[in-house]
Each structure stands twice: as structure tokens, then as C-alpha cells.
Amino acid sequence: MKRVLITGAAGFLGSHLCDRFIAEGYHVIGMDNFITGDPKNLAHLKEHSYFEFIEHDVTEFVSVEGDLDYILHFASPASPIDYLKIPIQTLKVGSLGTHNLLGLAKAKKARILIASTSEVYGDPLVHPQSEDYYGNVNAIGPRGVYDEAKRFQESITMAYHRVHGLDTRIVRIFNTYGPRMRLNDGRVIPAFIGQALRGEDLTVFGDGSQTRSFCYIDDQVEGIYRLLLSDYALPVNIGNPNEITIMDFAQEIIKLTGTQQKIVYKDLPVDDPMQRQPDISLAKKILGWEPKVERAEGMQKTYDYFKSLSIDELYRANHRDFSKFNIR
Ligand code: NAD
Numbered sequence: 001m002k003r004v005l006i007t008g009a010a011g012f013l014g015s016h017l018c019d020r021f022i023a024e025g026y027h028v029i030g031m032d033n034f035i036t037g038d039p040k041n042l043a044h045l046k047e048h049s050y051f052e053f054i055e056h057d058v059t060e061f062v063s064v065e066g067d068l069d070y071i072l073h074f075a076s077p078a079s080p081i082d083y084l085k086i087p088i089q090t091l092k093v094g095s096l097g098t099h100n101l102l103g104l105a106k107a108k109k110a111r112i113l114i115a116s117t118s119e120v121y122g123d124p125l126v127h128p129q130s131e132d133y134y135g136n137v138n139a140i141g142p143r144g145v146y147d148e149a150k151r152f153q154e155s156i157t158m159a160y161h162r163v164h165g166l167d168t169r170i171v172r173i174f175n176t177y178g179p180r181m182r183l184n185d186g187r188v189i190p191a192f193i194g195q196a197l198r199g200e201d202l203t204v205f206g207d208g209s210q211t212r213s214f215c216y217i218d219d220q221v222e223g224i225y226r227l228l229l230s231d232y233a234l235p236v237n238i239g240n241p242n243e244i245t246i247m248d249f250a251q252e253i254i255k256l257t258g259t260q261q262k263i264v265y266k267d268l269p270v271d272d273p274m275q276r277q278p279d280i281s282l283a284k285k286i287l288g289w290e291p292k293v294e295r296a297e298g299m300q301k302t303y304d305y306f307k308s309l310s311i312d313e314l315y316r317a318n319h320r321d322f323s324k325f326n327i328r
Pocket residue numbers: 007008009010011012013014031032033034035036037038056057058059073074075076077078079093097115116117118172173174175176177182
């Protein structure tokens with residue numbers, strides 16, 4: 001039985017990856033410190049004989065007993081609100097955490113896949129973004145803590161690949177959504193749906209002309225799975241090229257949820273990218289992958305998930321309280 005370590009396992013993407021690898025017959029070791037994740041996302045796997053869990057902060061030395069065939073490093077705050085609140089932790093998990101996991105991969109002779117992001121392109125001056133674009137990132141702006149950590153992460157991963165011959169993969173993930181996103185993580189989909197469910201106005205940042213391209217979780221997991229099993233070591237974009245302005249997206253949510261509330265405008269966050277759309281030619285070519293789930297279908301499933309949450313979860317303080325975590 002192949003053994004895979006998944007960091008960030010209690011998060012949105014990580015928990016879906018655990019499900020996929022278990023379904024494929026792997027022994028899965030999940031690792032997380034719950035800083036932005038939720039044990040509930042893994043509750044259904046607790047008794048599963050193919051699953052074990054280690055509570056651990058990956059910025060500290062990472063030790064796992066036994067062999068490992070694959071490591072998927074997904075631990076990192078991923079929502080702008082989260083990484084603005086815990087900027088040092090975000091920098092550390094992308095840098096020190098990645099270094100620890102590369103070291104573990106080297107010791108175990110495991111293949112490692114690193115979760116990078118469309119944020120490595122910053123506020124892009126090239127559209128759509130293909131892997132050969134170097135990006136337009138403000139290193140010292142508030143988002144720089146995430147963007148630069150991820151750029152460092154790619155850089156050190158390639159260095160381990162070149163110097164130590166480590167078997168590495170890098171996925172550049174574009175905005176992905178679906179069940180198990182945290183309702184209060186501030187990202188636009190849980191934010192708008194949460195507002196609709198609570199009967200609040202929808203907050204559009206800026207004039208809403210900025211664009212995003214949303215990928216449903218099942219498509220994202222399929223792309224990551226194929227990339228891991230491929231022999232391609234350079235970064236690959238995985239996302240859905242179907243682009244929409246945030247204003248049009250807010251209108252779609254109003255229609256989907258039937259809310260009577262209106263749209264209100266808030267300041268555009270500093271360095272918020274004005275456009276984002278993945279060029280997925282490379283993924284199509286080398287993985288034979290492209291997204292299959294239309295936004296209407298994916299959003300309906302996501303809405304159904306958020307509707308099923310308890311009233312308590314729906315009204316829990318809008319943002320996560322990080323003070324209980326030992327953040328240094
Ligand atoms: P998430 O916040 O739901 O999950 C991240 C998980 O990592 C959480 O469970 C958190 O507790 C854990 N974590 C954070 N720091 C840790 C540490 N030091 N030690 C151990 N665990 C730690 O976010 P997500 O959307 O599932 O994102 C997962 C990964 O995918 C991240 O690396 C993120 O940068 C990347 N990504 C996600 C998206 C997206 O649209 N969801 C886009 C681009 C990149």
C-alpha cells in the first residue's frame with residue numbers, strides 16, 4: 001500500500017485530497033495544526049483504517065515514522081483575511097515549512113508536490129496567465145507575505161530538484177471553491193453566500209470590475225492527482241478559465257440564493273489583482289486535464305453545503321480568532 005503525507009489536511013483542499021487518496025487505495029497521513037482548518041473536515045475519516053492524523057505545526061521539524069511514497073504540502077493560510085492577520089506564520093509555513101518537508105521528502109526518497117498559487121503572478125500585466133509569465137508582485141505590500149512565501153517555496157523546491165535530484169511537482173492553483181470552505185474565511189464565495197444566508201448586504205470590494213475565474217474542487221483535485229502522477233517537474237496552472245467580474249458574480253449569487261439584500265461597496269484591498277484567468281494549455285497537453293464542472297453546478301453544490309451548516313456556524317464571529325494559537 002502506498003503511503004502519502006498530506007499537510008494542511010484539515011483545510012478545504014487538503015481534506016478533499018485525503019478523501020481522494022483514500023478512495024484510490026492509499027494509506028493517508030494527514031498533518032495540520034488547525035490554524036485555519038477545522039477538525040470537522042476530517043471527522044468522517046477518523047475511524048478509517050487507511051487514515052491517520054498528526055497534529056503538528058510544519059514550521060517545526062517534521063517527523064513521520066515509516067516509509068513515504070508521496071508528500072503533498074498544502075499547509076498555509078490561503079485567504080487574504082487569514083494571511084493579513086497572521087503574516088509571519090504565513091511567511092514561515094511557505095519558507096521554513098516547505099524546507100522541512102523537502103528535507104523529509106529527501107530523507108524518505110518520496111516525491112513531493114507543493115501547493116503554489118496564481119498569486120505568484122501578483123497583479124498580472126499578462127492575460128491570461130501562463131506558466132512562463134514571471135509576475136508582478138509587490139514584495140512589501142500586505143499580500144506580499146503570501147505571494148513571496150509561495151515564490152520562495154517554488155524557488156527552494158526547484159533548488160532541491162536540481163541539487164539533490166528530488167522528485168518534485170509544483171501546482172499553481174487558481175481560485176478554487178466548494179464544500180468545506182470556512183464560512184468566515186473572508187474569501188468571496190463564502191463571504192457572499194454567508195451574507196445572503198444571514199440576510200446581510202453583499203460587500204463588493206472596489207467597483208467590482210476586477211475578475212476571477214473559479215474552479216470547482218472536484219476538478220482541482222483531479223488536476224492535482226494527475227500532476228502528482230505525471231513526470232513534469234516545472235509549475236503547472238490548474239484552474240478554470242471561465243472568467244467573471246466580481247460584480248457579475250455578486251448578481252449570480254443574488255439569483256442563486258434569492259436574497260432580497262442589495263450590493264454595498266467597500267474599499268478595494270491593497271494590491272488586489274484586477275484580473276485573473278489561468279492559461280491551462282500546459283495542463284491540457286501534459287495531463288490531458290481540463291475542468292468539467294460548470295459554475296452553476298459547482299455553486300449549487302457549494303450553496304447546498306453552506307445551507308446545511310448550523311445557525312451557530314452561520315453566525316459565528318465573522319473572522320477567526322487567532323489569539324489561541326501559539327504564533328511566534
Ligand atoms: P485552508 O485554510 O482551508 O487550508 C490550509 C490548512 O493548512 C488549514 O487546515 C491550516 O490549519 C493548515 N496550516 C496552516 N499553517 C500550518 C502549519 N504551520 N502547520 C500545519 N498546518 C498548517 O486553505 P485551502 O484553500 O485549503 O488552501 C490549501 C493550500 O492550497 C494552501 O497552500 C494554499 O496556498 C493553496 N491554494 C489554495 C487556493 C484556493 O483557491 N483554495 C488557491 C491557491 C492556492
